[in-house]
Amino acid sequence: MATILVIDDDLDLQQMLRLMLQRGGHKVVTTGDGSDGLAKAKQLHPELAIVDVMMPGMNGYQVVRKMRDDPDTANTAILVLTARAQSVDREAALAARADDYMAKPVAPNELLTKVNELLAQRTATQGPAQETIALMSLRGGVGVTSLAVNLALAWQAKNRTTCLIDLKPGPGHVALHLRLNAKTTWIDWANSGDPSIDGLANYLLTHESGLSVLAAPVVPAPPAPPDRVTKLIGLLREKFARVVIDMPSNWDVLGASIAAASDLIWLVIAPEVGSLQSTVGAMRALKTARIPDERLQLIANQSMAKPGLAMQAIEKALGHGFKGSLPYDEAQSAAIAQGLPLMTSQSNSPLAVAIRSLTI
Amino acid sequence: MTQLGARRLTADIFADSHRISTQMSLRGRVLGDLLNDPNTSYLELDIAYVSRIDHPGEILADYSLSIVRKDRLTFIVVASMGDMALKQNPALKMGMRLWPVFVTVPGFEITGQIEAPVNLDLRTLMAIGVERFVPVFDAKATLSMNQSVEFGGELVLINKTAIEVLCVSSKPA
Numbered sequence: 440m441a442t443i444l445v446i447d448d449d450l451d452l453q454q455m456l457r458l459m460l461q462r463g464g465h466k467v468v469t470t471g472d473g474s475d476g477l478a479k480a481k482q483l484h485p486e487l488a489i490v491d492v493m494m495p496g497m498n499g500y501q502v503v504r505k506m507r508d509d510p511d512t513a514n515t516a517i518l519v520l521t522a523r524a525q526s527v528d529r530e531a532a533l534a535a536r537a538d539d540y541m542a543k544p545v546a547p548n549e550l551l552t553k554v555n556e557l558l559a560q561r562t563a564t565q566g567p568a569q570e571t572i573a574l575m576s577l578r579g580g581v582g583v584t585s586l587a588v589n590l591a592l593a594w595q596a597k598n599r600t601t602c603l604i605d606l607k608p609g610p611g612h613v614a615l616h617l618r619l620n621a622k623t624t625w626i627d628w629a630n631s632g633d634p635s636i637d638g639l640a641n642y643l644l645t646h647e648s649g650l651s652v653l654a655a656p657v658v659p660a661p662p663a664p665p666d667r668v669t670k671l672i673g674l675l676r677e678k679f680a681r682v683v684i685d686m687p688s689n690w691d692v693l694g695a696s697i698a699a700a701s702d703l704i705w706l707v708i709a710p711e712v713g714s715l716q717s718t719v720g721a722m723r724a725l726k727t728a729r730i731p732d733e734r735l736q737l738i739a740n741q742s743m744a745k746p747g748l749a750m751q752a753i754e755k756a757l758g759h760g761f762k763g764s765l766p767y768d769e770a771q772s773a774a775i776a777q778g779l780p781l782m783t784s785q786s787n788s789p790l791a792v793a794i795r796s797l798t799i
Numbered sequence: 800m801t802q803l804g805a806r807r808l809t810a811d812i813f814a815d816s817h818r819i820s821t822q823m824s825l826r827g828r829v830l831g832d833l834l835n836d837p838n839t840s841y842l843e844l845d846i847a848y849v850s851r852i853d854h855p856g857e858i859l860a861d862y863s864l865s866i867v868r869k870d871r872l873t874f875i876v877v878a879s880m881g882d883m884a885l886k887q888n889p890a891l892k893m894g895m896r897l898w899p900v901f902v903t904v905p906g907f908e909i910t911g912q913i914e915a916p917v918n919l920d921l922r923t924l925m926a927i928g929v930e931r932f933v934p935v936f937d938a939k940a941t942l943s944m945n946q947s948v949e950f951g952g953e954l955v956l957i958n959k960t961a962i963e964v965l966c967v968s969s970k971p972a
Contacts, residue, residue, distance in 0.1 A: 449807070452803055455803055456803065459803075492858070493809075493820060493822060493848050493861070495846060495861055495863060496861075498848070498858050498861065500857075500858065522807075522809035522820075522822060522878075523809070523811075523820050523848075524809070524878035524879065524952075525811070525855070525856075525876075525878070525949070525950050525951065526949060526951075527855045527948060527950075528856055530856055531856030531857060534856075542878065542879075543803065543809070543879075544802035544803060544879055544881075545802060545803050546802055546803075547802075547803055550803060
């Protein structure tokens, strides 16, 4: 799945592109305005942007040039899709540093083929699409760490070089779930003052699956400055295709820094009133921190054996649909106790299968 | 299957020194009728993207309100005409043939095909009667001073008053 940003002021076309690309398995974000498109590209780091040329205010060539000049968006694949259908228009699009050009009207299957070509080219030249996902809940005990561990293992198994960070001041339990000795932690790196990616490698633990892990201390430590956290996430993004962050279950400056530096925030919710209330609070906190709603995804986790609130009731209360739903799995507690995550020890268990489906 | 981006007609309007790209919602009419409508001397545009002829790929500016004097524009290129450029009337095609043409207008030479009777009469063709603009199909307009700059389309509508020379191949296409 790739994230594709469509910047086109034709609302009918936006809608058609959204349906077509979603059917192709992609996540689609649309906007009709060039300036807003630039802001969304900076926030969401899409793998591909489809950009119209004839838009009022900022035209498509200006959008493409600004994206290429901004290090945050310079590597996005860009397809110019325009009704200016002359050879000089193709030359202008390529001169603005778009990757390719198509003239409207275009047949849907031709466009989808071109989109997939550009995504494949991008993967070949830049490696897999990078994504940083922060998992959080402001209520403990809803299964955030279990999900983070199994999700990271699922991606690692798909040959996506993945790093799992337990970004708590302590105590963290990621190392325990993976039966690793947390001899070095992210707090040690933060206090070292070493700004390099090579230096950071000295603090990473390696799980037998190949997963890289940056553990939290067992004994709580003073939190690191937010700029060190942002730097840490930035360094890991350079090195790994996927970065999975197990966030603290309280909201403070550290939490806000992690959320701001992540591509996606998965809010984990158990079907009970306390978790629902905490999720409402978390959504408000993220909104106050100006985290765009598009970056927020909800995961329902049936972490208890007894049935709880109905999913539809939770969705209605939150005004937000779920990205996925995880079943209760009685094997989970033994897996944690033994340090043998389900994703590696019982990969066909219902919970492992459900978590793997979230990586598609 | 529906083509993406086919609901509005996109046209490139050429005056002496500028290219104006526009997208039109024609509200049930066709472009040919609007151009040949004797009741108005102007063509109003919903939005206009202005380029200079010497840098035709570069957009200088866009404007949400514009108006064009029909008698002063040279030709209009429609890359993909669909059913919004000309009325389709099979009855009018009886006894007609396609003729290869070469046309010069200020700054450009245009090649393509016109639809005309088998017994072609160029004076009748050039007469400014009901139709002020002559449709040329599968056409290509080349900038005379820089032949690398071309504008092609399924249809080019040429203002008859701008035509300097019109040559027709003796053999129908």
